[in-house]
Amino acid sequence: MTARGKSIRTMLFAIAMLAVIVLLVVLSLKARSEPAIPCDIDHLDLIDGVDECMRCHGETGIIPLSEQHPINQKRCLGCHKYEGSEQ
Numbered sequence: 001m002t003a004r005g006k007s008i009r010t011m012l013f014a015i016a017m018l019a020v021i022v023l024l025v026v027l028s029l030k031a032r033s034e035p036a037i038p039c040d041i042d043h044l045d046l047i048d049g050v051d052e053c054m055r056c057h058g059e060t061g062i063i064p065l066s067e068q069h070p071i072n073q074k075r076c077l078g079c080h081k082y083e084g085s086e087q
């Protein structure tokens, strides 16, 4: 390969990397922050069992998740922290 061909490839690679970085920044700025879990009687003493959460937040629960809720609905505590706890 010629030196010229190599530098064009290097440049294309740099441009592609830049595009990826810009995309990630835009996505992270758009991300909505998740509400804290209230420290009330409904939520204290729950272990991170999705079933347990979905008893109330599932489709037939008293506070179902909204349509905008992220699709990943496992490991609730991976995203939601208890009110007042360190992030």
Ligand code: HEC
Residues within 6 Å of the ligand: 035, 036, 037, 038, 040, 042, 043, 046, 047, 048, 049, 052, 053, 054, 055, 056, 057, 062, 063, 076, 077, 080
């Ligand atoms: C016994 C029913 C019940 C269970 C079980 C339950 N929740 Fe809730 N959850 C509620 C109710 C009712 C509210 C809204 C009012 C409040 O408590 O402040 C709520 C509110 C929330 C909110 C805040 C929503 C907002 O808009 O601020 C989050 C986050 C949440 N729950 C997460 C969880 C997670 C995670 C679990 C499982 C570890 C869970 N809940 C289990 C009844 C429940």
Ligand code: HEC
Residues within 6 Å of the ligand: 032, 033, 034, 035, 050, 053, 054, 057, 063, 064, 065, 066, 067, 068, 069, 070, 072, 073, 074, 075, 076, 077, 078, 079, 080
């Ligand atoms: C990938 C991260 C993530 C996971 C995992 C997750 N949530 Fe959420 N949750 C969010 C975000 C972000 C919002 C705010 C959504 C919005 O702005 O509409 C939210 C909002 C909520 C709300 C407020 C009502 C609503 O739907 O907007 C409740 C209640 C809730 N989540 C409960 C849960 C429960 C229960 C689980 C586990 C089954 C869970 N979440 C798993 C990120 C997550």
